[in-house]
Amino acid sequence: MAKFNPAVTEQPAYKITALQDKAKALRDQGVDIINATIGDPKDDTPAEVQQALVHALTSKSYSQYPSYIGSEELRMSIANWASATHGIQLDPSHQIMACNGTKEAIYSFPMLFDWTKGQTILIPSLSYPVYQMSATAMQIPTLNLPLTESSGFLPNLDAIEPSILKNAQLFWMNSPHNPTTAIASKSYLEELVGLAEKYDFLVCSDECYNDLYASNQPASILEIDSEHWVCFRSLSKRSHMTGYRSGAIVSKNNALMGHLKKMRSPMGVGTPSFIQAAATWSWADKAHVKTHRDHYNQKRQKIKTAILSAGLDMFGGDAGFYMWVKSSRHSSSESLSQWFLDRGILVTPGTVFGPDGDPYIRMVFCLTDDVLDDCCQKIAH
């Protein structure tokens, strides 16, 4: 038989499996378990999103291959959103591409580069697992940048050796950060882009939580004028559209975007046109995002109160819909996860996100209000 790629077949399974198994066993015994592990909003998608999709679908009796870079209307809508929200003027023909959610765009992105000289990808030591899984499958060497409480869960840029920066081609940045919700300031991002220009690497800025903030919108790489970044934005969290698979790839580096277009052309990543129509509405509308923000702010207050009253510690900025939690009574992610499970709540051990995950857990609060209230009671008592 053809030989399998060991980089794919020998990847360790997700560490969360054991806990999911425990949760399943409890459920089978009739115990009610709240799943607080998946960043998948349980509240409504705006009705206009469904309406726009249905309208686009039913206005044609036949089907056609979608544009793999996104329709002109969709790219214009993204350009207008970027201008209104981040003050950046983008050319929708050359600097914006649609994608089937940022997961697919992030996964395949490193294939655009030449790795034959041992160049590396820099990845924070706690991260969305797809950065590492993609690099592993493509056999691209990676280096972990340690995240710690003392550095506010952001990579300490001053501590990275120049030789490491020189040999890097991509630097995955994610603010607001999954799993810690840390927020990089504008000056932090400016320093990072400065390093990218000096050492000639590319900042890959995954900003899928940027729209969900408490008071001030977190800084975006879009606000920094440079050809040394590419930005991934998503409708999944902002517009509660996880099930639609729609996002955007943005860069002011026209050469990069031209090559990326060429790479993605045969990949079969065109988003169905009726979904593109729904996405066109979502980027253009601000009101629903404010509603979501306000709603998450209420939820965030509730869960914070519960966590504090249980004597737990939490970290990170007021953005996104995660809590990054530790406890002086638990020396490991595993043991703290078990504490939550004993109360009927399944959370994600921090170790799932990388080597610096102990003794933390990540808990999502993108739950319905009823479930969240139940969850808070279980934590507090």
Place this chain on the structure above:
Amino acid sequence: MAKFNPAVTEQPAYKITALQDKAKALRDQGVDIINATIGDPKDDTPAEVQQALVHALTSKSYSQYPSYIGSEELRMSIANWASATHGIQLDPSHQIMACNGTKEAIYSFPMLFDWTKGQTILIPSLSYPVYQMSATAMQIPTLNLPLTESSGFLPNLDAIEPSILKNAQLFWMNSPHNPTTAIASKSYLEELVGLAEKYDFLVCSDECYNDLYASNQPASILEIDSEHWVCFRSLSKRSHMTGYRSGAIVSKNNALMGHLKKMRSPMGVGTPSFIQAAATWSWADKAHVKTHRDHYNQKRQKIKTAILSAGLDMFGGDAGFYMWVKSSRHSSSESLSQWFLDRGILVTPGTVFGPDGDPYIRMVFCLTDDVLDDCCQKIAH
């Protein structure tokens, strides 16, 4: 700047571009051009497909991440279709996976294997360009198997050196064939699978045109009991669902499918659940496929008559919705394409599909009846 992957950036542009430019120039002059280059049905998608999608979408007010392997209902529907149509019993838990159309599944598939020892992919010398573009981007060596009129536009299996078969890991098979519409018999497929078992390679059988035949259903690899094939099936042509992006990956090799599941898990290739619901309907329904078949048979008769009356030659089986044409009056694809363009019809030069494409052209007839009638008149006169 990070160094781009030359295997991506230096791929030649599609050769069709020059002719598309000519067509655009003619259109700009007010000349009406029929585009007969893209295999994208112009007739209606079954109304039930839209209805199933709208029902699934609007029955929930919120969105959720879709299953990346396909819902149980969808995989059951595919299993039932395979049993009813090809007499194969499949375990929907381990032997069937949904995909976002077969293009994405085909493109990424070679990543599942280890290519470090110089192993190759065998590709017919006229093929759907994605087989080669994917291998090129991943820097996997390929070998072309010549297709000629005398071998009926199928690779001559007896002529392939054992050393080539020994060093191959994947063999792309496509019957009914794009672009020539050649059909492999069951004994041909049996011989091919026999070689795969003997020399330990995997047959990758792309069967997206299998449902559109004139009288007898073409043989499918699904009918051959072996662990040495993987089959890609699509709703794009069968159900006129190009715009929905939905297909199936099938294999009786459970180890292969397990590894593929692991590979695809972080790739972001989950198909939106409302599309999966539409697909579940499509696999279960036979009637609409017969309607499409009958309709294409009428169209095929019309275009054949026109081609013959123009003194052109055509090849291939009675399946799919392409015509593979040459003319004793034209010594190159380019010149024959120009003959069609002079009559207001844009066709694809055979050379777009590989090195053995001269002096042929491919013409699609998945056009509406009105446009096809117009097209036939233009050819015949």
